Amino acid sequence: MDARKLNETAQSMVAGDKGLLAMDESTPTANKRFAAAGIPQNEETRRAYRDMIVTAPGLGDCLNGAILVDETIHQKTTAGVSFAQALAKVGIIPGIKVDAGAKPMAAHPDEKITHGLDGLRERLAEYAALGARFAKWRAVITFGDRIPSDACIDANALILALYAALCQEAGLVPIVEPEVLMDGDHTMERCAEVTERTQHALFAQLVAQGVLLEGIILKPNMVVPGLKCPHQNTNEEIADATVQCLLRTVPAAVPGVTFLSGGQSGELASARLSAMNARFKGRMPWALAFSFARAIQEPAMQIWHGEDANVPAAQKALVHRARCNVAARRGEYTSAMEKQ
Ligand code: 13P
Helix, strand or coil: CCHHHHHHHHHHHCCCCCEEEECCCCHHHHHHHHHHCCCCCCHHHHHHHHHHHHCCCCHHHCEEEEEECHHHHCCECCCCCEHHHHHHHCCCEEEEECCCCEEEECCEEEEEEECCCCCHHHHHHHHHHCCCCEEEEEEEECCECCECCHHHHHHHHHHHHHHHHHHHHCCCEEEEEEEECCCCCCCHHHHHHHHHHHHHHHHHHHHHCCCCHHHCEECCCCCCCCCCCCCCCCHHHHHHHHHHHHHHHCCCCCCEEEECCCCCCHHHHHHHHHHHHHHCCCCCCCEEEEEECHHHHHHHHHHHCCCHHHHHHHHHHHHHHHHHHHHHHCCCCCHHHHHC
16 A cells, blocks of 8 residues: 555545546436436437536636546547546546445345445456546435434445455545435434444544545535425534534544535535535634535536537536535635626
8 A cells, every 4th residue: 555645646636626526427327317307318328428527628627536437437538538538638536436336235124235345456456547546435324213223334334444445455545435315304413413423433444444544535425404304404504513523523634525415406515515614714624625416417417418519508507516616615605606
Protein backbone atom coordinates (compact mmCIF):
# COMPACT_ATOMS: atom_id res chain seq x y z
CA MET A 1 0.00 0.00 0.00
CA ASP A 2 1.36 3.38 -1.04
CA ALA A 3 0.07 5.58 1.79
CA ARG A 4 1.38 8.84 0.32
CA LYS A 5 -0.20 8.26 -3.08
CA LEU A 6 -3.55 7.22 -1.55
CA ASN A 7 -3.61 10.34 0.60
CA GLU A 8 -2.71 12.56 -2.38
CA THR A 9 -5.52 11.06 -4.46
CA ALA A 10 -8.04 11.40 -1.62
CA GLN A 11 -6.98 15.03 -1.06
CA SER A 12 -7.36 15.80 -4.76
CA MET A 13 -10.88 14.31 -4.76
CA VAL A 14 -12.01 17.03 -2.35
CA ALA A 15 -9.61 19.85 -3.34
CA GLY A 16 -10.74 23.48 -3.68
CA ASP A 17 -14.46 24.07 -4.05
CA LYS A 18 -15.18 21.20 -6.40
CA GLY A 19 -16.90 17.87 -5.80
CA LEU A 20 -17.68 14.51 -7.34
CA LEU A 21 -20.39 13.42 -9.76
CA ALA A 22 -21.90 9.96 -9.37
CA MET A 23 -22.75 8.76 -12.89
CA ASP A 24 -22.59 5.12 -11.90
CA GLU A 25 -26.22 4.02 -12.01
CA SER A 26 -26.45 0.28 -12.56
CA THR A 27 -28.10 -0.75 -15.83
CA PRO A 28 -31.46 -1.49 -14.14
CA THR A 29 -31.41 1.88 -12.30
CA ALA A 30 -30.36 3.82 -15.41
CA ASN A 31 -33.12 2.08 -17.41
CA LYS A 32 -35.70 2.85 -14.72
CA ARG A 33 -34.79 6.55 -14.80
CA PHE A 34 -34.77 6.58 -18.62
CA ALA A 35 -38.18 4.89 -18.70
CA ALA A 36 -39.61 7.52 -16.33
CA ALA A 37 -38.21 10.28 -18.60
CA GLY A 38 -39.48 8.59 -21.78
CA ILE A 39 -35.97 7.74 -23.06
CA PRO A 40 -35.30 4.41 -24.86
CA GLN A 41 -33.43 1.98 -22.63
CA ASN A 42 -30.45 0.35 -24.33
CA GLU A 43 -26.65 0.29 -24.25
CA GLU A 44 -26.31 3.03 -26.89
CA THR A 45 -28.68 5.49 -25.16
CA ARG A 46 -26.84 4.95 -21.88
CA ARG A 47 -23.55 5.62 -23.70
CA ALA A 48 -24.91 8.71 -25.50
CA TYR A 49 -26.32 10.10 -22.25
CA ARG A 50 -23.01 9.72 -20.46
CA ASP A 51 -21.20 11.17 -23.49
CA MET A 52 -23.41 14.26 -23.07
CA ILE A 53 -22.28 14.46 -19.42
CA VAL A 54 -18.51 14.08 -19.86
CA THR A 55 -18.35 16.52 -22.80
CA ALA A 56 -20.32 19.26 -21.01
CA PRO A 57 -18.36 22.54 -21.35
CA GLY A 58 -17.23 23.82 -17.95
CA LEU A 59 -17.79 20.55 -16.07
CA GLY A 60 -14.09 20.32 -15.21
CA ASP A 61 -14.40 23.65 -13.33
CA CYS A 62 -16.89 22.03 -10.95
CA LEU A 63 -15.69 18.45 -10.49
CA ASN A 64 -12.62 16.79 -9.07
CA GLY A 65 -13.88 13.32 -9.93
CA ALA A 66 -16.65 11.30 -11.53
CA ILE A 67 -17.79 7.77 -10.70
CA LEU A 68 -18.30 5.47 -13.68
CA VAL A 69 -19.93 2.05 -13.85
CA ASP A 70 -18.52 -1.14 -15.43
CA GLU A 71 -20.44 -0.69 -18.71
CA THR A 72 -19.26 2.92 -19.19
CA ILE A 73 -15.60 2.36 -18.33
CA HIS A 74 -15.49 -0.18 -21.19
CA GLN A 75 -17.23 2.15 -23.68
CA LYS A 76 -15.88 4.97 -25.84
CA THR A 77 -17.15 8.52 -26.17
CA THR A 78 -18.47 9.71 -29.54
CA ALA A 79 -15.01 11.23 -30.11
CA GLY A 80 -13.55 7.72 -29.86
CA VAL A 81 -11.67 7.86 -26.56
CA SER A 82 -12.45 5.94 -23.40
CA PHE A 83 -14.66 7.65 -20.83
CA ALA A 84 -11.81 7.53 -18.31
CA GLN A 85 -9.52 9.32 -20.80
CA ALA A 86 -12.19 11.89 -21.64
CA LEU A 87 -12.62 12.73 -17.96
CA ALA A 88 -8.89 12.84 -17.22
CA LYS A 89 -8.39 15.20 -20.19
CA VAL A 90 -10.57 17.86 -18.53
CA GLY A 91 -8.98 17.35 -15.11
CA ILE A 92 -11.66 15.06 -13.66
CA ILE A 93 -10.34 11.96 -11.87
CA PRO A 94 -12.11 8.80 -13.06
CA GLY A 95 -13.52 6.43 -10.44
CA ILE A 96 -15.55 3.24 -10.60
CA LYS A 97 -18.45 1.69 -8.71
CA VAL A 98 -17.40 -1.85 -7.80
CA ASP A 99 -20.20 -3.26 -5.64
CA ALA A 100 -22.67 -5.69 -7.16
CA GLY A 101 -25.71 -4.13 -5.52
CA ALA A 102 -27.62 -4.34 -2.24
CA LYS A 103 -29.57 -7.64 -2.06
CA PRO A 104 -32.06 -8.99 0.49
CA MET A 105 -30.27 -10.11 3.67
CA ALA A 106 -30.83 -13.71 4.80
CA ALA A 107 -32.72 -14.05 8.10
CA HIS A 108 -33.35 -10.29 8.17
CA PRO A 109 -36.56 -9.44 6.32
CA ASP A 110 -36.64 -5.95 4.75
CA GLU A 111 -32.89 -5.40 5.24
CA LYS A 112 -30.11 -5.48 2.66
CA ILE A 113 -26.52 -6.58 2.40
CA THR A 114 -24.23 -5.42 -0.39
CA HIS A 115 -22.65 -8.09 -2.60
CA GLY A 116 -19.50 -8.01 -4.73
CA LEU A 117 -16.43 -9.10 -2.73
CA ASP A 118 -15.90 -12.28 -4.80
CA GLY A 119 -13.26 -11.60 -7.45
CA LEU A 120 -12.92 -7.98 -6.30
CA ARG A 121 -9.10 -8.07 -6.12
CA GLU A 122 -8.92 -9.03 -9.82
CA ARG A 123 -11.59 -6.50 -10.86
CA LEU A 124 -9.80 -3.68 -9.02
CA ALA A 125 -6.57 -4.46 -10.89
CA GLU A 126 -8.49 -4.35 -14.19
CA TYR A 127 -10.15 -1.02 -13.34
CA ALA A 128 -6.83 0.50 -12.26
CA ALA A 129 -5.37 -0.53 -15.64
CA LEU A 130 -8.36 1.15 -17.34
CA GLY A 131 -7.54 4.44 -15.57
CA ALA A 132 -9.68 4.42 -12.42
CA ARG A 133 -8.01 6.00 -9.39
CA PHE A 134 -10.78 5.54 -6.85
CA ALA A 135 -13.71 3.20 -6.25
CA LYS A 136 -17.14 3.27 -4.64
CA TRP A 137 -19.18 0.76 -2.62
CA ARG A 138 -22.69 1.50 -1.32
CA ALA A 139 -24.31 -0.15 1.67
CA VAL A 140 -28.00 0.44 2.39
CA ILE A 141 -29.54 0.85 5.84
CA THR A 142 -33.35 0.78 5.96
CA PHE A 143 -35.84 2.13 8.52
CA GLY A 144 -38.79 0.04 9.63
CA ASP A 145 -40.40 -1.81 12.48
CA ARG A 146 -37.47 -2.73 14.78
CA ILE A 147 -34.94 -2.16 12.02
CA PRO A 148 -32.17 -1.40 11.24
CA SER A 149 -30.79 -4.36 13.18
CA ASP A 150 -27.27 -4.45 14.61
CA ALA A 151 -26.73 -7.49 12.37
CA CYS A 152 -27.36 -5.43 9.24
CA ILE A 153 -25.30 -2.43 10.37
CA ASP A 154 -22.36 -4.57 11.54
CA ALA A 155 -22.28 -6.90 8.51
CA ASN A 156 -22.38 -3.98 6.07
CA ALA A 157 -19.67 -2.17 8.06
CA LEU A 158 -17.40 -5.22 7.91
CA ILE A 159 -17.96 -5.68 4.18
CA LEU A 160 -17.28 -1.98 3.52
CA ALA A 161 -14.02 -2.29 5.46
CA LEU A 162 -12.94 -5.44 3.56
CA TYR A 163 -13.68 -3.65 0.28
CA ALA A 164 -11.74 -0.59 1.44
CA ALA A 165 -8.67 -2.63 2.36
CA LEU A 166 -8.68 -4.34 -1.06
CA CYS A 167 -8.97 -0.97 -2.82
CA GLN A 168 -6.00 0.47 -0.95
CA GLU A 169 -3.94 -2.65 -1.74
CA ALA A 170 -4.70 -1.97 -5.44
CA GLY A 171 -3.76 1.73 -5.11
CA LEU A 172 -7.37 2.95 -5.41
CA VAL A 173 -8.97 5.30 -2.88
CA PRO A 174 -12.16 3.70 -1.53
CA ILE A 175 -15.28 5.83 -1.21
CA VAL A 176 -17.16 4.16 1.64
CA GLU A 177 -20.89 4.81 1.38
CA PRO A 178 -23.19 3.69 4.19
CA GLU A 179 -26.52 5.14 3.02
CA VAL A 180 -29.23 5.48 5.65
CA LEU A 181 -32.32 5.78 3.45
CA MET A 182 -34.82 8.66 3.51
CA ASP A 183 -37.85 6.38 3.02
CA GLY A 184 -40.20 6.29 6.01
CA ASP A 185 -41.98 8.54 8.48
CA HIS A 186 -39.13 8.67 11.04
CA THR A 187 -37.99 11.95 12.56
CA MET A 188 -34.68 13.72 11.93
CA GLU A 189 -33.63 12.78 15.47
CA ARG A 190 -34.15 9.09 14.68
CA CYS A 191 -32.14 9.48 11.46
CA ALA A 192 -29.37 11.10 13.52
CA GLU A 193 -29.35 8.18 15.97
CA VAL A 194 -29.19 5.54 13.20
CA THR A 195 -26.62 7.45 11.13
CA GLU A 196 -24.39 7.87 14.18
CA ARG A 197 -24.68 4.16 15.03
CA THR A 198 -23.91 3.21 11.43
CA GLN A 199 -20.85 5.44 11.15
CA HIS A 200 -19.47 4.36 14.53
CA ALA A 201 -19.73 0.72 13.43
CA LEU A 202 -18.12 1.56 10.09
CA PHE A 203 -15.09 3.36 11.52
CA ALA A 204 -14.55 0.61 14.12
CA GLN A 205 -14.35 -1.92 11.27
CA LEU A 206 -12.18 0.30 9.05
CA VAL A 207 -9.67 0.54 11.90
CA ALA A 208 -9.92 -3.19 12.71
CA GLN A 209 -9.22 -4.12 9.08
CA GLY A 210 -6.14 -1.87 8.85
CA VAL A 211 -7.63 0.69 6.44
CA LEU A 212 -5.59 3.88 6.11
CA LEU A 213 -7.98 6.64 7.19
CA GLU A 214 -5.95 9.28 5.31
CA GLY A 215 -6.70 7.35 2.11
CA ILE A 216 -10.50 7.08 2.15
CA ILE A 217 -13.48 9.32 1.41
CA LEU A 218 -16.72 8.95 3.40
CA LYS A 219 -19.94 9.28 1.39
CA PRO A 220 -22.79 9.56 3.90
CA ASN A 221 -26.42 10.59 3.84
CA MET A 222 -27.41 13.94 5.28
CA VAL A 223 -29.30 13.66 8.59
CA VAL A 224 -32.86 14.38 7.44
CA PRO A 225 -36.39 13.45 8.52
CA GLY A 226 -38.06 10.61 6.59
CA LEU A 227 -39.83 11.66 3.40
CA LYS A 228 -43.19 10.86 5.03
CA CYS A 229 -42.41 12.45 8.42
CA PRO A 230 -45.10 15.07 9.16
CA HIS A 231 -42.49 17.43 10.60
CA GLN A 232 -39.91 18.54 8.02
CA ASN A 233 -36.97 20.38 9.61
CA THR A 234 -35.36 23.56 8.35
CA ASN A 235 -32.15 23.44 6.32
CA GLU A 236 -30.31 24.96 9.30
CA GLU A 237 -31.56 22.22 11.66
CA ILE A 238 -30.54 19.58 9.14
CA ALA A 239 -27.11 21.20 8.74
CA ASP A 240 -26.56 21.23 12.51
CA ALA A 241 -27.72 17.63 13.03
CA THR A 242 -25.62 16.36 10.13
CA VAL A 243 -22.38 18.07 11.11
CA GLN A 244 -22.86 17.10 14.78
CA CYS A 245 -23.16 13.46 13.72
CA LEU A 246 -20.03 13.70 11.54
CA LEU A 247 -18.02 15.46 14.28
CA ARG A 248 -18.90 12.61 16.65
CA THR A 249 -18.03 9.78 14.28
CA VAL A 250 -15.52 10.73 11.55
CA PRO A 251 -11.84 10.88 12.59
CA ALA A 252 -9.94 14.05 11.67
CA ALA A 253 -7.51 11.92 9.62
CA VAL A 254 -10.17 11.42 6.92
CA PRO A 255 -9.57 13.96 4.11
CA GLY A 256 -13.15 14.46 3.03
CA VAL A 257 -16.84 13.79 3.31
CA THR A 258 -18.86 13.84 0.08
CA PHE A 259 -22.61 13.54 0.50
CA LEU A 260 -25.02 11.48 -1.57
CA SER A 261 -28.28 13.28 -2.38
CA GLY A 262 -30.55 10.32 -1.67
CA GLY A 263 -33.65 11.63 -3.40
CA GLN A 264 -33.57 15.26 -2.18
CA SER A 265 -34.25 17.83 -4.90
CA GLY A 266 -31.21 19.52 -6.42
CA GLU A 267 -32.13 22.81 -4.76
CA LEU A 268 -32.53 21.31 -1.28
CA ALA A 269 -29.29 19.31 -1.53
CA SER A 270 -27.40 22.50 -2.49
CA ALA A 271 -29.08 24.60 0.20
CA ARG A 272 -28.37 22.08 2.96
CA LEU A 273 -24.73 21.55 1.95
CA SER A 274 -24.30 25.32 1.82
CA ALA A 275 -25.84 25.75 5.28
CA MET A 276 -23.36 23.22 6.71
CA ASN A 277 -20.34 24.92 5.15
CA ALA A 278 -21.54 28.39 6.18
CA ARG A 279 -22.42 27.49 9.78
CA PHE A 280 -19.37 25.33 10.53
CA LYS A 281 -16.70 27.18 8.54
CA GLY A 282 -13.29 26.61 10.12
CA ARG A 283 -14.70 24.14 12.67
CA MET A 284 -14.55 20.92 10.63
CA PRO A 285 -11.35 18.89 10.24
CA TRP A 286 -12.36 17.45 6.84
CA ALA A 287 -13.62 18.96 3.58
CA LEU A 288 -17.40 18.85 3.25
CA ALA A 289 -18.31 18.29 -0.39
CA PHE A 290 -20.74 16.50 -2.70
CA SER A 291 -20.95 13.27 -4.67
CA PHE A 292 -24.48 13.63 -5.98
CA ALA A 293 -26.11 11.64 -8.77
CA ARG A 294 -29.77 12.66 -8.98
CA ALA A 295 -29.28 16.15 -7.47
CA ILE A 296 -26.90 17.03 -10.32
CA GLN A 297 -28.26 14.97 -13.21
CA GLU A 298 -32.04 15.10 -12.91
CA PRO A 299 -32.91 18.31 -14.82
CA ALA A 300 -30.33 17.49 -17.51
CA MET A 301 -31.80 14.03 -18.10
CA GLN A 302 -35.29 15.47 -18.56
CA ILE A 303 -34.03 18.08 -21.03
CA TRP A 304 -31.83 15.65 -23.00
CA HIS A 305 -34.67 13.20 -23.59
CA GLY A 306 -32.49 11.01 -25.81
CA GLU A 307 -32.12 13.62 -28.56
CA ASP A 308 -28.89 15.06 -29.98
CA ALA A 309 -30.50 18.45 -30.55
CA ASN A 310 -31.05 18.82 -26.81
CA VAL A 311 -27.41 18.15 -25.83
CA PRO A 312 -26.32 21.82 -25.38
CA ALA A 313 -29.35 22.70 -23.21
CA ALA A 314 -28.95 19.54 -21.14
CA GLN A 315 -25.24 20.25 -20.63
CA LYS A 316 -26.08 23.78 -19.48
CA ALA A 317 -28.55 22.43 -16.91
CA LEU A 318 -26.01 19.86 -15.71
CA VAL A 319 -23.22 22.39 -15.25
CA HIS A 320 -25.64 24.80 -13.58
CA ARG A 321 -26.43 22.24 -10.84
CA ALA A 322 -22.73 21.43 -10.48
CA ARG A 323 -21.96 25.18 -10.11
CA CYS A 324 -24.65 25.55 -7.44
CA ASN A 325 -22.87 22.85 -5.45
CA VAL A 326 -19.48 24.52 -5.89
CA ALA A 327 -21.10 27.61 -4.33
CA ALA A 328 -22.51 25.37 -1.58
CA ARG A 329 -19.01 24.18 -0.75
CA ARG A 330 -18.13 27.80 -0.05
CA GLY A 331 -21.33 28.24 1.98
CA GLU A 332 -22.49 30.76 -0.62
CA TYR A 333 -25.38 29.04 -2.43
CA THR A 334 -28.63 31.03 -2.53
CA SER A 335 -31.91 30.25 -4.27
CA ALA A 336 -31.27 33.36 -6.42
CA MET A 337 -28.67 31.25 -8.26
CA GLU A 338 -31.54 29.20 -9.68
CA LYS A 339 -32.76 32.21 -11.66
CA GLN A 340 -29.39 32.97 -13.29
P1 13P B 1 -27.83 10.12 -5.26
O1 13P B 1 -27.11 11.41 -5.12
O2 13P B 1 -28.83 10.12 -6.39
O3 13P B 1 -28.40 9.63 -3.97
O4 13P B 1 -26.78 9.04 -5.69
C1 13P B 1 -25.54 9.02 -5.07
C2 13P B 1 -24.94 7.69 -5.21
O5 13P B 1 -23.90 7.55 -5.77
C3 13P B 1 -25.65 6.53 -4.65
O6 13P B 1 -24.76 5.44 -4.57
